Amino acid sequence: MVSVAFPPVPATPTPAFPGEFSSARVLTAYPGPRNIALGAEMQSMQQAAAVHFFVDYSASLGNYIVDVDGNRYLDVYAQIASLPIGYNHPRIHAAIQDPKNLALLSQRPCLGILPPGDWNDLLEATLAKTQPPGLSEITTLMCGSCANENAFKAVFIWYQTKARGGKPPTEFDLQSCMQNAAPGSPALSILSFAGGFHGRLLGCLSATHSKAIHKVDIPALDWPVAPFPKLQYPLEVHATANAAEEARCLDYVDAVLRRHNVQRAASTEIAGIIVEPIQAEGGDNHASPNFFRELRQIAADHGVAFIVDEVQTGGGSTGKFWAHEHWALSNPPDLVTFSKKMQTGGYYAKPEFRPVETYRIFNTWMGDPAKMLQLQAFVDAVAHDDLLANTTIAGDYLHRGLHLLADEYPGVLSNVRGVGTYLAVDFASPAIRDLAVTRLRAIGLQSGGCGDRSLRFRPALVFQPTHAREALELLEQVCRDLPQ
Amino acid sequence: MVSVAFPPVPATPTPAFPGEFSSARVLTAYPGPRNIALGAEMQSMQQAAAVHFFVDYSASLGNYIVDVDGNRYLDVYAQIASLPIGYNHPRIHAAIQDPKNLALLSQRPCLGILPPGDWNDLLEATLAKTQPPGLSEITTLMCGSCANENAFKAVFIWYQTKARGGKPPTEFDLQSCMQNAAPGSPALSILSFAGGFHGRLLGCLSATHSKAIHKVDIPALDWPVAPFPKLQYPLEVHATANAAEEARCLDYVDAVLRRHNVQRAASTEIAGIIVEPIQAEGGDNHASPNFFRELRQIAADHGVAFIVDEVQTGGGSTGKFWAHEHWALSNPPDLVTFSKKMQTGGYYAKPEFRPVETYRIFNTWMGDPAKMLQLQAFVDAVAHDDLLANTTIAGDYLHRGLHLLADEYPGVLSNVRGVGTYLAVDFASPAIRDLAVTRLRAIGLQSGGCGDRSLRFRPALVFQPTHAREALELLEQVCRDLPQ
Numbered sequence: 001m002v003s004v005a006f007p008p009v010p011a012t013p014t015p016a017f018p019g020e021f022s023s024a025r026v027l028t029a030y031p032g033p034r035n036i037a038l039g040a041e042m043q044s045m046q047q048a049a050a051v052h053f054f055v056d057y058s059a060s061l062g063n064y065i066v067d068v069d070g071n072r073y074l075d076v077y078a079q080i081a082s083l084p085i086g087y088n089h090p091r092i093h094a095a096i097q098d099p100k101n102l103a104l105l106s107q108r109p110c111l112g113i114l115p116p117g118d119w120n121d122l123l124e125a126t127l128a129k130t131q132p133p134g135l136s137e138i139t140t141l142m143c144g145s146c147a148n149e150n151a152f153k154a155v156f157i158w159y160q161t162k163a164r165g166g167k168p169p170t171e172f173d174l175q176s177c178m179q180n181a182a183p184g185s186p187a188l189s190i191l192s193f194a195g196g197f198h199g200r201l202l203g204c205l206s207a208t209h210s211k212a213i214h215k216v217d218i219p220a221l222d223w224p225v226a227p228f229p230k231l232q233y234p235l236e237v238h239a240t241a242n243a244a245e246e247a248r249c250l251d252y253v254d255a256v257l258r259r260h261n262v263q264r265a266a267s268t269e270i271a272g273i274i275v276e277p278i279q280a281e282g283g284d285n286h287a288s289p290n291f292f293r294e295l296r297q298i299a300a301d302h303g304v305a306f307i308v309d310e311v312q313t314g315g316g317s318t319g320k321f322w323a324h325e326h327w328a329l330s331n332p333p334d335l336v337t338f339s340k341k342m343q344t345g346g347y348y349a350k351p352e353f354r355p356v357e358t359y360r361i362f363n364t365w366m367g368d369p370a371k372m373l374q375l376q377a378f379v380d381a382v383a384h385d386d387l388l389a390n391t392t393i394a395g396d397y398l399h400r401g402l403h404l405l406a407d408e409y410p411g412v413l414s415n416v417r418g419v420g421t422y423l424a425v426d427f428a429s430p431a432i433r434d435l436a437v438t439r440l441r442a443i444g445l446q447s448g449g450c451g452d453r454s455l456r457f458r459p460a461l462v463f464q465p466t467h468a469r470e471a472l473e474l475l476e477q478v479c480r481d482l483p484q
Numbered sequence: 485m486v487s488v489a490f491p492p493v494p495a496t497p498t499p500a501f502p503g504e505f506s507s508a509r510v511l512t513a514y515p516g517p518r519n520i521a522l523g524a525e526m527q528s529m530q531q532a533a534a535v536h537f538f539v540d541y542s543a544s545l546g547n548y549i550v551d552v553d554g555n556r557y558l559d560v561y562a563q564i565a566s567l568p569i570g571y572n573h574p575r576i577h578a579a580i581q582d583p584k585n586l587a588l589l590s591q592r593p594c595l596g597i598l599p600p601g602d603w604n605d606l607l608e609a610t611l612a613k614t615q616p617p618g619l620s621e622i623t624t625l626m627c628g629s630c631a632n633e634n635a636f637k638a639v640f641i642w643y644q645t646k647a648r649g650g651k652p653p654t655e656f657d658l659q660s661c662m663q664n665a666a667p668g669s670p671a672l673s674i675l676s677f678a679g680g681f682h683g684r685l686l687g688c689l690s691a692t693h694s695k696a697i698h699k700v701d702i703p704a705l706d707w708p709v710a711p712f713p714k715l716q717y718p719l720e721v722h723a724t725a726n727a728a729e730e731a732r733c734l735d736y737v738d739a740v741l742r743r744h745n746v747q748r749a750a751s752t753e754i755a756g757i758i759v760e761p762i763q764a765e766g767g768d769n770h771a772s773p774n775f776f777r778e779l780r781q782i783a784a785d786h787g788v789a790f791i792v793d794e795v796q797t798g799g800g801s802t803g804k805f806w807a808h809e810h811w812a813l814s815n816p817p818d819l820v821t822f823s824k825k826m827q828t829g830g831y832y833a834k835p836e837f838r839p840v841e842t843y844r845i846f847n848t849w850m851g852d853p854a855k856m857l858q859l860q861a862f863v864d865a866v867a868h869d870d871l872l873a874n875t876t877i878a879g880d881y882l883h884r885g886l887h888l889l890a891d892e893y894p895g896v897l898s899n900v901r902g903v904g905t906y907l908a909v910d911f912a913s914p915a916i917r918d919l920a921v922t923r924l925r926a927i928g929l930q931s932g933g934c935g936d937r938s939l940r941f942r943p944a945l946v947f948q949p950t951h952a953r954e955a956l957e958l959l960e961q962v963c964r965d966l967p968q
Binding site: 218 | 518530531534536537538542549564572573577580586587589591596597600601607623627630640645653657658659665671672678683684685688696699700701702704705706827838843844846847854855
């Protein structure tokens with residue numbers, strides 16, 4: 001029973017996912033009996049309290065994830081935004097089953113010292129195709145946190161090399177760093193934003209400020225943090241206030257850089273700034289393209305690196321392959337980090353961020369060619385099935401539908417925002433948001449929260465307007481019964 | 485032409501690797517023409533200067549790695565000690581080709597929230613089988629650095645929770661940590677050893693002290709470092725001096741702990757100690773089982789966690805699955821970290837190291853079930869093919885042969901040391917070691933250096949006495965022409 005008159009579902013150039021289910025299907029209460037039993041068993045070996053449900057990955061298909069009790073959910077969370085083209089995509093199956101890929105899937109090479117013979121071809125067919133202009137240096141790594149930490153390392157090496165006028169480290173540098181002491185271990189920092197999330201390893205955790213429970217009790221580097229704009233919605237109503245808010249944050253960034261790098265009045269010098277195009281874990285916080293253009297310019301003016309963290313925004317869900325393409329920068333970012341949908345972690349960089357010496361940005365595996373095969377299937381599917389256009393069309397439809405729902409349930413939903421299918425909406429409180437996510441799951445919609453009271457949409461790129469319609473109808477069912 | 489009379493090759497219970505080559509085979513100069521061309525091409529996208537050679541992974545088999553020029557090397561380096569059972573092992577092929585594994589290979593689940601239905605079974609068949617006694621908690625992660633950093637996080641959370649008497653963090657803790665400030669971001673540290681290597685991310689790099697070029701220019705946490713014993717060889721000749729050296733290092737550890745945690749005379753409190761059973765990257769530095777038993781006791785006496793980093797030593801190459809099993813500890817380590825041969829990173833821990841709250845030890849993927857399939861093949865092969873016994877037999881034979889070579893070429897080789905196939909030998913200088921590694925590669929032996937002037941043996945567990953004999957003969961060829 002739907003009371004909002006959603007508009008007709010628009011056409012998309014993307015073919016339907018082969019053999020996909022027609023809708024979600026709930027057979028048991030949530031969680032079902034097999035899920036409960038498996039969770040209890042897992043708890044004896046591992047923390048199982050965060051598990052949504054145990055998945056039948058063989059039965060899952062396209063946009064639908066199937067649990068071990070046979071419940072089928074429309075998945076708009078897509079493995080925390082990391083599933084690029086849905087479950088069991090034929091192109092990925094073909095790559096896994098292709099006999100010529102057997103060897104790459106059967107042993108994990110150390111890519112930095114023993115790359116496979118077709119490594120250059122694999123890069124050309126994947127990361128070179130999705131390369132942001134000007135960022136010719138490609139580094140593959142393990143995951144998003146690893147990507148950000150190594151990007152930080154590349155920035156620190158670049159910054160110190162620049163400070164030395166291009167000379168190698170001195171003997172004193174080399175000796176002091178072995179004791180974690182200056183000058184070899186310099187007091188450098190990365191400036192990050194309140195509400196930002198850049199991972200959970202000790203370095204990137206010092207640049208993360210989304211939720212206290214992720215940070216508390218863990219020692220941190222004494223790195224500065226700047227405010228991120230808090231925009232008011234709808235944007236067109238609050239244009240003046242939002243512009244002032246962005247100017248306030250930019251002034252703050254400039255003041256922090258002056259304090260640290262000009263006045264030398266802080267414990268660290270800032271070597272780089274890291275920012276997400278859309279703060280995801282922090283609650284889907286947006287800023288305008290103009291904000292990012294000005295931020296990029298401030299970084300350049302102060303001679304510090306500008307790192308764009310596209311771990312969650314990258315891979316097409318904003319309708320462009322990289323979210324920072326929406327900004328129309330005249331000077332590209334210095335480094336762009338990625339992971340999630342790309343399956344491999346890593347970063348792109350301008351050539352000056354390649355250290356002269358080998359083994360400075362290095363680890364045992366340096367990524368995984370098995371994941372590059374999946375990335376190739378993804379990149380090919382984006383081109384062949386016009387997935388960016390599909391994402392724009394499906395996202396716009398979902399976006400409009402969310403506005404209609406917020407108009408119908410103004411006490412329940414607010415702050416509809418986003419671009420492409422990278423959308424979010426707020427509930428009245430954290431508790432009501434959590435309740436909504438659980439009730440949605442109980443009727444067949446798999447979604448995820450972010451920030452204090454937001455629900456985020458992060459479907460795969462095979463999410464079509466028909467799926468958007470189904471998501472809207474399920475969401476309305478839940479809105480109807482929530483406290484207004 | 486071999487002048488050392490190596491003893492006859494002993495028998496091993498392990499069957500020959502199916503279809504393996506009979507020996508190394510060199511067709512071109514090193515590096516060959518295709519390698520040179522591919523390296524130049526790679527250099528336009530990535531740092532290629534560290535590449536040994538480009539590999540034909542389809543043609544590689546068992547202990548032999550084949551390059552794109554058709555050269556076949558006996559591989560005693562095994563992808564920096566990360567290849568468990570050789571190239572293209574039939575059990576791994578079978579796992580990759582098994583249709584029931586297709587779904588797990590085709591999408592990467594978020595294991596912390598959406599594990600596959602057979603996840604518990606997969607743990608039972610792999611990491612639960614290789615579990616050190618008492619360490620019932622299993623956490624899967626991405627790589628060795630990620631394993632160590634998350635082990636550190638678990639230690640910090642445990643330590644602060646203990647300091648609070650089990651209570652959750654206060655509001656002040658939660659607020660201050662968002663600014664990277666105390667008390668929420670406490671001044672805690674991990675004590676590590678000179679010469680130790682625990683990875684290259686910002687936290688674990690502060691515990692790494694193997695080579696300055698890995699650390700310089702990167703900011704570090706102000707964490708303390710203790711000396712690691714420098715043993716003299718042969719051990720039986722230097723027993724008294726070595727015991728005194730170990731006592732000196734243990735006294736130092738105790739003094740650092742008193743200074744930091746009792747006298748509070750340093751900038752940080754120590755929450756844990758991390759140590760490798762054999763310092764690998766640092767130059768294959770050993771200490772006695774008694775040293776480790778006493779170190780473990782000192783940690784317990786001071787109420788700090790004892791972390792054993794088995795990233796390189798774990799997985800059987802010492803003849804036991806975990807190198808710390810050689811110590812006969814009465815009180816097990818608190819945490820044991822792993823990666824490399826295990827294909828998945830992660831750590832084992834005592835139950836008290838599981839945080840009460842969810843999402844504190846967490847990331848998007850929390851490991852990768854595709855790697856668990858390879859781990860299962862490895863664990864099954866160890867049991868079925870008696871690979872630990874094989875490793876002991878092959879290692880002892882190689883060890884004896886290295887002693888014979890060192891006797892024959894005393895100006896070239898010294899300090900033969902190790903256990904199982906986890907062996908090393910020193911050359912006269914860093915330059916001569918580098919020359920030896922290059923010349924060995926040129927005649928068909930793929931090995932790796934460690935420390936300043938050591939060569940390390942890290943073959944897969946399918947390395948048999950016949951391979952040891954071939955390695956010895958190739959090594960003798962090179963020794964004969966090096967400056968005595």
